Amino acid sequence: MKKQWIISVLLCGLAVLGQAQNFEDEFNAFLQQNEQVFNQFTDSINKQFAEAMEANMKAFSAEKPKVRDPKPKPVKVPVAPQPTPQTQPDPLPEVDPLRPNPLGKPELERPAMPDIVLPEPKNPSLSTPALDHINMIGFSLFGEFVQIIKEPFPDKLIGIAPKNVSDFWIQLSKCDYKEMVQACREAKEDAAFNDWAVYQMVLEFARMTYEGRYNEQAVMTVFLLNQLGMEAKVGFDDTHLFCLLAVDQQLYGVSYSDISSYRYYIFDTDPNYSSTKARPFRTYDMPFPGKTSGFDMHFRHPLKSASKEMPDNVIQVNKNMINLFKTYPQVDIDIYANAMPSEEFRASVNRVIKPHIENLTPYKAVSYLLNYVQYGFEYATDDEQFGYEKPFFCEESYYYPKNDCEDRSVLFSFLVRYLLKLDVVLIDYPGHIATAVHFPTEVTGASVMYNGKRYVICDPTYIGASIGKEMSDFKPEDRTVIPLK
Numbered sequence: 001m002k003k004q005w006i007i008s009v010l011l012c013g014l015a016v017l018g019q020a021q022n023f024e025d026e027f028n029a030f031l032q033q034n035e036q037v038f039n040q041f042t043d044s045i046n047k048q049f050a051e052a053m054e055a056n057m058k059a060f061s062a063e064k065p066k067v068r069d070p071k072p073k074p075v076k077v078p079v080a081p082q083p084t085p086q087t088q089p090d091p092l093p094e095v096d097p098l099r100p101n102p103l104g105k106p107e108l109e110r111p112a113m114p115d116i117v118l119p120e121p122k123n124p125s126l127s128t129p130a131l132d133h134i135n136m137i138g139f140s141l142f143g144e145f146v147q148i149i150k151e152p153f154p155d156k157l158i159g160i161a162p163k164n165v166s167d168f169w170i171q172l173s174k175c176d177y178k179e180m181v182q183a184c185r186e187a188k189e190d191a192a193f194n195d196w197a198v199y200q201m202v203l204e205f206a207r208m209t210y211e212g213r214y215n216e217q218a219v220m221t222v223f224l225l226n227q228l229g230m231e232a233k234v235g236f237d238d239t240h241l242f243c244l245l246a247v248d249q250q251l252y253g254v255s256y257s258d259i260s261s262y263r264y265y266i267f268d269t270d271p272n273y274s275s276t277k278a279r280p281f282r283t284y285d286m287p288f289p290g291k292t293s294g295f296d297m298h299f300r301h302p303l304k305s306a307s308k309e310m311p312d313n314v315i316q317v318n319k320n321m322i323n324l325f326k327t328y329p330q331v332d333i334d335i336y337a338n339a340m341p342s343e344e345f346r347a348s349v350n351r352v353i354k355p356h357i358e359n360l361t362p363y364k365a366v367s368y369l370l371n372y373v374q375y376g377f378e379y380a381t382d383d384e385q386f387g388y389e390k391p392f393f394c395e396e397s398y399y400y401p402k403n404d405c406e407d408r409s410v411l412f413s414f415l416v417r418y419l420l421k422l423d424v425v426l427i428d429y430p431g432h433i434a435t436a437v438h439f440p441t442e443v444t445g446a447s448v449m450y451n452g453k454r455y456v457i458c459d460p461t462y463i464g465a466s467i468g469k470e471m472s473d474f475k476p477e478d479r480t481v482i483p484l485k
Helices: 002-016 023-054 162-173 178-190 195-209 214-227 319-327 331-337 345-353 362-375 394-398 404-420
Strands: 057-061 135-139 144-149 232-236 243-244 256-259 262-268 281-283 424-429 430-436 447-450 453-458 478-482
Touching: 002 232, 023 057, 023 162, 057 256, 135 195, 135 232, 135 331, 144 178, 144 195, 162 214, 178 195, 178 345, 195 214, 195 319, 214 232, 214 243, 232 262, 243 404, 262 404, 331 404, 362 404, 394 404, 394 447, 404 424, 404 430, 424 447, 424 453, 447 478
Parallel strands: none
Antiparallel strands: 057 281, 135 144, 232 243, 232 281, 243 262, 256 262, 424 430, 424 478, 430 453, 447 453
C-alpha cells in the first residue's frame, strides 16, 4: 500500500512535467533491484552468523529453576475468627450465575500447547476460507488466522552437531521466510500479540512445517525469532536441540543460564524433555547480528474477542486469552495483576458487579468487593488443582473452578482499581499473597506505608476478615509491598 502511494504521488508530479511515460516501469524495476540487494544482504548476514555459530560453540550449565515462594500455601482456606455470626451483605451476586462456565468444561490437566480453534470470520456473512492443503499452511491461534504459502524449506537436519545446524540455518536463509515474519509483525500490531504470543505463533508455524521433528522445529523457531529482532539461541546437548529465549523478566519453574548480558531460559520443542532440570549444554555466546531485544512478558493489551454474547448476569471471559494464558510460564505476581483484561470481561464486570456498589462509600464498596471475592470462589492450591504452580490472570478465576490466595488478590486488586479508582498494592507474605487499599479517608486496622501513602490490609482469602484484619500468623516484618500500576 505504501509503495503504491509513493508511486502514485511521483507519477502525478512527473505527469505535470511530461515525464511519466516510463517512470512507473523504471521505479518498479528500481524497487525490485533494491529488494534483491536487501535480500542478498540479509542472506549474507545469516550465512556469516551461521558460520560464526559453528565456530563459537561453548559449554554452559543450566541452573535449577527458581521458585518464587518456597513456603507452601495453606491447604485449607483460612477463616477469620468471628465474635458474632457474620452474614454476607445483601444483595450479594450469586456465584453460579456469575460462573456458568460458558466456555465448556475447563481442562485441568497441564496443556502441552494452546487449543487450536477455528477462526471466527471478521465478516459474519462470510465463512472461513477453505485451505488448499497442498499449497498452504494455515492455523488459527489466539484469535488470529494465519494462512501462508508453503515454501520448500530444507527437508531435515542430517544431525545435531553445530556444523549440521549451521548448514540448516544457511538453507533456511535462502528460503522465502519473510511472509511468516510479516504475519507475526501484523499479529503483534493488529491483534495486540505480546512477545510471548508471537513466540507461540512462530512455534506453531514450526510445528506445522516440521510435524513431529523437534530438532528442526527448534532451529526454525530460533531462526524466525531472530529475523523478528527477538533474542534467542539454539541449545545443544548430547541428545537433542532446544530453544534458549532471552527474557527481560524473572521466570519461575524454568531452568536458565546467564550468557553475556541476557538470562536465557530453556524451552524444549520436544515434549519428552523437561525444561525444569539443571543440565549441561552448549551454545554460541554471540547475539544475532543487528538489533535484538529480550522477550517482554508483560501483557498490556487484550486480545480479540472470542466470546458470544452472554446473558446480562454472566461474567464473560475471552477464550483467546485463556488459551494464551495456558501456555504462560510463571512470572512475578505484579505481571498478572497489571495485565489488561479483555473488553468483554470489563464490560460484564460493569454490567454485573458495578450496580451493587455505585452508590456506596469507598469503605462500603471495598467491603462489598472483599466479601464478594472471599465467598464467591472455591479455594484450592495450584498443586491440588493442576499439579504445578499456576498463578491466574484476572479472567482465569472465572474460568477454572477454584482459585487460591494470589489469584484472589489479583482479581480483587483489579476490581478495586477498575471500579473504584483506588490505589492498591499487593502484600507478599511467606506462603501467602494479600492486598492493601489506599482510602481517601482514615480507616482503622493493619496497614503499610508506601510512597507516603497509607494502605489498609484487605485479605480476599481470609474468609470473613473485614478491612484492616490481618492473619495472626503474620507480623509486620513479614510484609513485602508489591506496587501496582
